[in-house]
Amino acid sequence: MKLSPSPMLFRRTKIVATIGPASRSREVIQQMLAAGMNVARLNFSHGDYKDHAETIALLRQVANAEATPLTLLQDLQGPKIRVGQLPQGSIELVEGEQVHLVPLTEEETQGIGIDYPYLAEEAQPGMQVLLDDGLLELVVEAVEGNRVTCRVVQGGTLKSRKGVNLPDLNLRLPSLTDKDKQDIQFGIEQGVDIISLSFVRRAEDLWELREYLAAHGASDMPVLAKIEKPQAVENLSAILGVADAIMVARGDLGVEMRVEKVPLLQKQIIRECNYRSIPVITATQMLESMIHNPRPTRAEASDVANAILDGTDAVMLSGESAVGAFPVQAVKMLARIAADVEPHLEFDNMPAYRNDETHALGEALTTITQILDLRAIACFTETGYTATIASGERVKPMIVAFTDRPRVYHWMNLLWGVKPILLETLPLTFEGMIAVAENQLKERQMATEGDKILILGGIPAQTPQGTNFIKIHTISA
Structure with missing residues (x-):
């Protein structure tokens, strides 16, 4: 049975929810969609291909049945360093005692196995070693052969x-592991919409991903860079020149760097992305x-609200929706916070980042929306570029973006303030675009007679990044 549409249909801030054991059923996915989920994150650090394939098929089935866009984000594991298999599954680390870190091949007889082969070569006395998301802390005291002797601090x-996190080292690990490459091929075959690269350190990491995608017939796949390493913060400008999207991954970022630095970094990264x-x-x-x-803390509600005030396009649930007891309630809570905050948003009008026609029209959007009471902004796009620029202006009217390409349709579902609509074909003439915009908005009850809308498009049509006109239009009877 089709669920009634969410009252948050035109919420500007998008919601990303990680799918896991708590949310992998048809009923829960339906409820999360109705509550406001826009993007389903598939965490490839966990699960096998059979589970992921079943989840992807179910997500697509439910979204199609609900006639609702749902974007699938494949999150690669990346070069994560981990502890090996411990005797009895765990050991107790006692403050002040010594422990030994060794390569995995020597773990049973020599100490705790670590799957980073260069640790002894690179470790220096006084270096910090963090385990289990920083909950446990060691400091290196000595290195002998392949064995690194540490003192337990926490x-x-x-x-x-x-x-395992080694904040002091610039790790000699590939940006794409063999597992990542296999996972990418699987994701392409399954039709995921966006691929997220973990532990990005430099722009070259993203170029490697792009080259691998191109070699496997997916050169148009959007790529997202997770900012969770100090090196990524240092190289942020270059990374932004390659990435289609960014994730402020505060978990590992707050382990690799001092936690008190994360709030300001979050604001700086969001502002630069905006x-x-x-x-x-x-x-x-x-x-x-x-x-x-079933309810968040007041501090958590404030955290979400502040991210929205900062200008984030989306807020994300991880364990809350993957393994938590209240996945649907968590989505509803994000939607409720956004509903309360968004009417009070006031963003600075930043200068155009590029001197092209689309950016120039984007700047015009801001001025026009400040003068006219507009019901909506309609844009026609082959690549999603026009909708991305319009979204970046953070205008108050909703942006309705028309495309005939499924991948672009799902990409635009991540963008702040954008409602994507998939057409069988895009109109090729100026008059056709006006007619389609008016008819679609009236049919969907997004506009009525007398409403003013803005229309953005390009003539000739079907020209990538070819937006070159803006039209103020009044909806007819």
Whole structure:
């Protein structure tokens, strides 16, 4: 049975929800869509291909049945360093005691196995080693052969396969692991919409991903860079020159760098993305307490609200929707916070990032919307470029973006303030675009007689990044 549309249909801020054991059923996915989920994140650090294929098929089935756009984000595991398999599955690290870190091949007899072969070669006395998302801390005291002797600074229970962070090292690891490459091929075959690269350190990491996608027939696949390493922060400008989208991955970023630096970095990254009209997702621990509780803490609600005030395109749920007890309630809570915050948003009008016609028209959008009471902005796009620039202007009217390309349709579903509509074919004439915009908006009850709308498009049609006109139009009877 088709669910009634969400009252948050025209919410500007998008919601990304990670799919996991708690949300992999048809009923929960339907409820999350109705609550406001726009993007489903598939975490390839967990699960096998059979599980992922079944999940992707189910997500597509439900979205099609609900006639609702749902974007599939494939999140690659990346070069994550992990602890090996421990005896009895865990060991207790006691503050002040010594432990030994060794390559995985020597773990049973020598100490705790780590799957980073260069640790002994690169480690220096005084270097920090963080385990299990920074909950456990070691400091290097000595290196002998392949064995790195550490003192426990912050103890606790260490379980098998937990993550290892080495903030002081510029790791000699490939940006794309063999597992990532296999996962990418699987994602292309399954028709995912966006691929997210983990632990990006430099722009070249993204170029490698783009080259791999092109070699496998997916050169038009949007790529997202996760900012979670100090090197990524240092190389942010170059990374933004290659990435289609950005994720402020506050979890590992807050482990690799001092946690007090993360709030300001979040604001700086979002602002730079807004300036360049690059969509940005704010992620990790947004409603962490809702893994176990039906309501978030006041601090979490403030955190989400501040990310929206900063200008984030989307807010993301991780464990809250993947393994939490209240996945639907968590989506509803993000939607409710956005509904309360968005009427009060006031963004600075930044200068155009590029001197091209689309950016110039984007600047005009801001001025026109400040003078005229517009019902909507309609744009026609082959690549999503026009909608991306319009979204970056952060105008108050909703942006209705028309395309005839499914991949572009799903891409635009991530963009702030954009409602994508998939057409069988795009109109080829100026008059045709006006007619389609008017008819579609009236049919969908997005506009009525007498409403003013703006129309953006390009003539000749079907020219990538060829937007060259803007038309003020009044809806007829």
